[in-house]
Amino acid sequence: MKKIINAPTDVVTDALRGMAAAHPERLRVRFDPAFVARADAPVADKVAVVSGGGSGHEPLHVGFVGSGMLDAAVPGAVFTSPTPDAVRAAVGEVDGGAGTLLVVKNYTGDVLNFETAAELLEAENIGVRTVVVQDDVAVRDSTNTAGRRGVGGTVLLEKIVGAAAARGDDLASCHEIAERVSAGVRSMGMALTAPTVPHVGEPSFELADYEMEVGVGIHAEPGRERVELESADGIVWRLLEPVLDDLPFRRDDEVLLFTNSMGATPQTELYLAHGIAERFLAERGVRVTRRLVGPYITSLEMRGLSFTLLKLDDELRRLWDAPVSTPALTW
Amino acid sequence: MKKIINAPTDVVTDALRGMAAAHPERLRVRFDPAFVARADAPVADKVAVVSGGGSGHEPLHVGFVGSGMLDAAVPGAVFTSPTPDAVRAAVGEVDGGAGTLLVVKNYTGDVLNFETAAELLEAENIGVRTVVVQDDVAVRDSTNTAGRRGVGGTVLLEKIVGAAAARGDDLASCHEIAERVSAGVRSMGMALTAPTVPHVGEPSFELADYEMEVGVGIHAEPGRERVELESADGIVWRLLEPVLDDLPFRRDDEVLLFTNSMGATPQTELYLAHGIAERFLAERGVRVTRRLVGPYITSLEMRGLSFTLLKLDDELRRLWDAPVSTPALTW
Amino acid sequence: MPCTARDAAAAVRRGADAMAEHRDELVELDRAIGDGDHGENMDRGFRAVVAQLDLADPPTPGAVLKLVATSLISSVGGASGPLFGTAFLRAASSAGEVEELDGATLAASLRAAVEGVVSRGKAEPEDKTMIDALLPAVRAAEERATSGADPAEVLAAAAEAATTGARSTVPLIARKGRASYLGDRSAGHLDPGARSVALLLAAFADVTGVE
Amino acid sequence: MPCTARDAAAAVRRGADAMAEHRDELVELDRAIGDGDHGENMDRGFRAVVAQLDLADPPTPGAVLKLVATSLISSVGGASGPLFGTAFLRAASSAGEVEELDGATLAASLRAAVEGVVSRGKAEPEDKTMIDALLPAVRAAEERATSGADPAEVLAAAAEAATTGARSTVPLIARKGRASYLGDRSAGHLDPGARSVALLLAAFADVTGVE
Ligand SMILES: Nc1ncnc2c1ncn2[C@@H]1O[C@H](COP(=O)(O)OP(=O)(O)O)[C@@H](O)[C@H]1O
Ligand SMILES: Nc1ncnc2c1ncn2[C@@H]1O[C@H](COP(=O)(O)OP(=O)(O)O)[C@@H](O)[C@H]1O
Ligand SMILES: [Mg+2]
Ligand SMILES: [Mg+2]
């Protein structure tokens, strides 16, 4: 295993130390239990937005802590959801009296641990609402599985609901907006290579030199199909077609197109794919008015990309455009 | 070769198309010759800052076009410097009448092509000054080589000189600041894996599973030594020691520490290394007051990192802090 | 012989050893149909349990189980953290404040544990989860307990049934947890959580059997 | 037989074919001690040259050389773009407006070319660059030209000397260009730029020899 680390089990803690050192004015980093909070938290009378999940998907979530987005993020071990007490500690520190919205990706571990945390918080009279993101259309059968996974849509949701909280929306309204985003967002990804979890030491799956995994999850979960590597045109089509059909996104719909790197995709390839996706959508009459291109929800050193489409309306667009200032996303 | 591309020789053009689609309000992308300019260029009476070089190092330089940084960037083919006519066309489009500063990384190809471009521009009565960045301390012998390579220092220099131009400095003063940055900046990098140039199709070098290349360049040029993979502590020490000794950076010096990903390094590993570097510098009494952590000057899908140290004074710090708004760097 | 707080603590420590010894095996199992962290999760969790046991001296078997539950919940994360945590928490409630567990109260604790896991995780039998080891274990335990067996015998029966139950997950297609994303491809692999249940019960039985 | 504009254009086209045929070989050479783009650079450049030749009909050998120079400069980039570009530009100036080149004016053009490369790139002999193929080629050309040889003979001599010169770069340690970063490790490899010079001169000689 080739990694720039000391002890494999200390990776998350050591990385958090680096984040603390790199962003002293912006972030307050706590250890044991570990979480990252806005340096100026709690912001009085603002709904706090808190998320978290297994590490290895950075910048999600820790890189999105800051004004206009998350008040705190709770990183678990690599690919392992955080524990309820860590979530509870984070919320306890950042809740400004207006309640907290928990943003949870739909994985059994995350759902169960955040559920327990929510119970603990309610017992402490902190108002908590939860939104569970489940935007991965690669999971076709939600009855015989743990349901659709939360992937790229999480990034967009955190930005938008963060803006709603920043403008002063109350908890119910933040929750309503979060559910609206969740209802209108769909994603699908693919991988050229597998990531290696530090404490495992071996790649999460084997893929032949001529193969790609279509519909892969951000923990290297298997996708819809393993097929021969195709041209970028073919790859974009294979991902966007099912995304469009699922909601469905229709002619004249206004959308945000998010082209995401799984971690190790060169920026040239990412922009190249983004350009193809824009043409593909234009041909179908779907109007892309906002875009995000970069590595925002990753899977360690996995190579590949995902597309996320979010249906926009005037309010969501305004919330997207609202200022944000975090280590990974700023405007 | 596993890449998300169509024809290998179209990669740069196709990626530029994607950039144009992704940043319609910010960038103006030209083809044939290819360059990327600020959408609002030329900015009248402002010194234009123009850079360029081979592609494959993104976001450098194209991602740094925008207010407070570059007026234009000229991308060559992958790992190949751009041609003089492209540089000339870019400068012709963005020069606002106050002259243009060319930021060139010290590689034979870049130096020669930009030199030719400068000659052409002078013949057109456009005032041009050039700064050649050569901050890579991995190159020990500058007499029997093409000289020190321009690496991470380029990013910092472009940000700082961009701010100087934005505040209204004239060409001579911009050039003076650029030379000051160049004189006070030093870098060194390492790699765990090699990149693959699309039109080559094979990795640029072979590295055993237990090896790392210390002192590697951003075109996968060989470094000082090929050694066994070490812990993150060991890696940081191996890179920072020669960087510190070179200028030298001394106790109580104020510095900016830039921890750069070579492209495919997971963010956890990058921040982890950054944290170690901060402790290492603190032990030596070097005062880190500004930092940059991320993939800003890369080598396609190479895994590895580099450290850059820049000596700060009040003016350079202020220029660093000045607002910047580009696809890859914004505050 | 009944099961005291000291017995329970010894059993838990033996369970921790088993998790450490089988860490890599559990990682491998989870790598095949999950995300490869199960061995690390369980090992981290039980190391936390042992660290807490070293500090505290819980007076009753129920208190030991409660300590295991809270340690696991606050150190494991993932799906297995809340699920094993709930299992031990419900077992602790069922055990109550008694000084010693006999065969019947032990079996009742196991029953409470599996019900806790079902209520949290909503898995049904043959969904290829830890339930497929836990449920037969509880049934076997109850059967032995009704015939008046002591804790050692009850646990031995539970462990044996759990091992068989875990093995029965191999041909199943996962319908819960991360393995469910594999669909048909999940068949042919042992479920890591079920394997942990079997390992833990075998370790518990081991200690109580020896003493 | 003297060298006309038509001869020069034919030679250049043959040179372009050589670059296409040897693209992968030049990539491999550059991958060993550089960044692997030399074959792609030269091939791209000469394809641009041919595209320009298809549009224009340069009236003199000098005009052909000038077209090659400007096409290379605006399409190659890298170190080889300006260096080969300068070489052809200086050769064009030296050739001037004459309708035909004889052996002597051809040799003089080659001399101007190498001087251009030296003035741009500052390489000395044995720095392991294209100079190590160009310089012996020019010397051989001049020698044949003084004994009254025609362009075909002059180019044949130049090509042969360039091939030997290119081969002589193998044991050298690079002191210019990207290969210089390898230090000692650059020894044992053929310099790609020198190889291109030899291939081009051989291709030029081939055409002028045939006609
Ligand atoms: N809904 C569920 N009900 C019961 N057990 C479950 C459920 N989901 C997952 N499991 C168990 O959890 C195990 C995986 O645990 P672990 O790998 O530690 O967590 P994660 O899946 O979050 O990575 C599975 O092998 C399975 O036995
Ligand atoms: N200073 C120089 N003088 C003469 N030739 C040089 C010099 N630097 C490099 N070269 C030649 O250029 C060749 C490399 O060209 P190429 O690979 O196309 O460009 P780059 O090095 O920019 O990638 C080398 O093999 C060498 O022959
Ligand atoms: Mg997990
Ligand atoms: Mg090159």
Ligand SMILES: [Mg+2]
């Ligand atoms: Mg797991």
Ligand SMILES: [Mg+2]
């Ligand atoms: Mg080269």
